[in-house]
Amino acid sequence: MRVIPERGALGAPYWDALREHRIVVQECTACAALQHPPLPRCSHCLCSDLGWREMRPEGTVYTYAVVHQATHVAFLGEVPYAVGMIEIAEGVRLVAGLQSELSRLRIGMPVRAVFRDVSAVVTLLDFAPLPAAGPDLI
Amino acid sequence: MTRAVIAGIGQTEFGSRLPRTSWELAIEAAIAAAADAGIEISEIDGVCRFVSPFENVTIPMVVRALGLPELRFFAEAPLGGEAMGAVMGQAAGAVESGRASNVLIYRSISQSSDGRFGRADGGVVDERADIVAPEIENSSYSWPYGVMSPGHQFAMQATRYAHDARISIDQLTEALATVAVTQRRYANGNPRAIMRDRAMSRDDYLASRMITWPLRLFDYCLENDGAVALIVTREGGASAGRPVSILATSQSLTAYQEPLGFYQADIGRPFPAGVAHRLYADAGVTPEQIDVASLYDACSLMPVRSLEAYGLADRGQGWRHVLETGIGLDSPLPVNTHGGHLSEGYVHGMNGLLEAVRQLRGESSNQVSGAAVALVGAPGGSAVILGE
Numbered sequence: 001m002r003v004i005p006e007r008g009a010l011g012a013p014y015w016d017a018l019r020e021h022r023i024v025v026q027e028c029t030a031c032a033a034l035q036h037p038p039l040p041r042c043s044h045c046l047c048s049d050l051g052w053r054e055m056r057p058e059g060t061v062y063t064y065a066v067v068h069q070a071t072h073v074a075f076l077g078e079v080p081y082a083v084g085m086i087e088i089a090e091g092v093r094l095v096a097g098l099q100s101e102l103s104r105l106r107i108g109m110p111v112r113a114v115f116r117d118v119s120a121v122v123t124l125l126d127f128a129p130l131p132a133a134g135p136d137l138i
Numbered sequence: 139m140t141r142a143v144i145a146g147i148g149q150t151e152f153g154s155r156l157p158r159t160s161w162e163l164a165i166e167a168a169i170a171a172a173a174d175a176g177i178e179i180s181e182i183d184g185v186c187r188f189v190s191p192f193e194n195v196t197i198p199m200v201v202r203a204l205g206l207p208e209l210r211f212f213a214e215a216p217l218g219g220e221a222m223g224a225v226m227g228q229a230a231g232a233v234e235s236g237r238a239s240n241v242l243i244y245r246s247i248s249q250s251s252d253g254r255f256g257r258a259d260g261g262v263v264d265e266r267a268d269i270v271a272p273e274i275e276n277s278s279y280s281w282p283y284g285v286m287s288p289g290h291q292f293a294m295q296a297t298r299y300a301h302d303a304r305i306s307i308d309q310l311t312e313a314l315a316t317v318a319v320t321q322r323r324y325a326n327g328n329p330r331a332i333m334r335d336r337a338m339s340r341d342d343y344l345a346s347r348m349i350t351w352p353l354r355l356f357d358y359c360l361e362n363d364g365a366v367a368l369i370v371t372r373e374g375g376a377s378a379g380r381p382v383s384i385l386a387t388s389q390s391l392t393a394y395q396e397p398l399g400f401y402q403a404d405i406g407r408p409f410p411a412g413v414a415h416r417l418y419a420d421a422g423v424t425p426e427q428i429d430v431a432s433l434y435d436a437c438s439l440m441p442v443r444s445l446e447a448y449g450l451a452d453r454g455q456g457w458r459h460v461l462e463t464g465i466g467l468d469s470p471l472p473v474n475t476h477g478g479h480l481s482e483g484y485v486h487g488m489n490g491l492l493e494a495v496r497q498l499r500g501e502s503s504n505q506v507s508g509a510a511v512a513l514v515g516a517p518g519g520s521a522v523i524l525g526e
Contacts, residue, residue: 001268003281005279036401073259
């Protein structure tokens with residue numbers, strides 16, 4: 001059993017990009033505001049002309065947690081697993097899995113995207129510490 | 139303006155796997171609340187409740203089961219624990235404006251039969267089939283990563299809280315231990331509490347298993363069955379009991395506060411500072427005048443954050459307030475004197491409201507001497523200030 005994302009009406013371009021190992025975020029063509037998760041209109045200027053901007057596949061850890069007791073049977077075999085919110089641009093955060101030694105995780109640490117192909121049509125987005133920037137080297 | 143009061147409160151026992159449906163529990167609590175208020179059941183002409191799927195007992199079910207002649211006011215509020223201030227505001231507004239005379243508010247919960255809030259797999263029937271996380275409410279962006287439950291949100295908030303407060307996780311853990319142990323001590327003195335007979339030491343707390351780091355089993359609330367109800371009426375409207383004044387209610391909603399608050403601009407601030415200012419101004423009291431508080435505690439971190447958000451501790455200093463000033467009966471501001479969701483029982487913030495009423499009547503099992511003003515606060519800015 002897996003939990004897979006719906007390729008919904010708003011988010012389809014996001015999931016299609018992940019499939020190509022790219023990260024895109026909804027962008028307003030009028031005021032250039034970025035928003036994630038996607039919305040029907042730009043929430044800043046209410047313009048309906050929205051596009052998608054490709055982001056660099058890296059960010060920093062905004063916060064994280066380590067799940068030791070699964071709350072869903074689909075994750076019984078995964079514990080302990082780390083999850084976090086990754087800030088990939090000013091004000092843009094993604095919920096993601098974290099592939100890391102648990103003791104290395106720190107808020108603010110730089111991470112890079114790891115694209116996890118879970119099926120022929122679904123790719124999930126994890127992040128992992130940048131090798132050269134771990135706190136053990138500071 | 140006529141002021142709304144809480145004229146009566148009622149509750150069932152709280153416990154695991156109670157042999158009654160949530161419908162029966164709701165009715166029992168409602169009858170007790172009406173009796174406490176000194177009104178006939180037939181005098182109830184308004185009802186407010188939390189929306190489904192939180193509250194499974196619908197308003198028509200209550201009208202039928204209690205044989206009410208007619209409701210002329212009914213309303214419901216969304217967003218789980220954030221509905222507390224909303225239903226209180228609806229009921230108070232209805233009686234103050236004359237739309238209703240006696241409004242019943244109830245919250246009935248049966249997690250043993252209707253599903254546990256802490257679990258995400260209540261509906262799973264076939265363990266071989268994949269689950270599709272819907273785009274609506276952003277589930278598709280978090281569930282596939284195993285981020286599915288409020289407890290995951292609380293843990294991420296806790297890690298960030300420690301970071302923003304510039305303290306270690308060990309320091310945060312000490313503060314959370316103090317919350318859990320103090321509330322358990324309150325529960326040990328409260329015959330209604332599920333944990334009335336179970337003592338907990340700091341060592342017991344630290345030894346409890348990690349659920350989602352940095353939070354342990356005893357950081358999380360109980361999951362149980364039980365119901366509470368109360369009757370809101372006009373000042374001077376009910377004959378018996380000792381009415382408690384509703385000085386102010388508040389509700390608040392900002393972008394990304396729901397669902398799960400992951401994308402809020404500042405997850406360290408549960409709700410805008412203006413909410414607490416508005417609440418105190420409406421009530422005509424200052425934070426210093428609060429004698430006792432019931433602060434929503436689905437996890438031990440919530441009261442810590444609420445102390446800050448409701449202006450009872452400086453921002454980033456809630457942990458220090460808990461450790462150095464304390465929240466016990468010997469502190470200037472006792473918090474969750476019923477034991478809270480952590481140790482009395484989980485009734486979605488509404489049992490904290492009942493405790494505030496008991497405190498102001500002088501009827502609490504852990505009575506705060508001279509309590510005249512009480513705050514009942516949830517993390518979403520959903521709050522009530524009550525006065526004698």
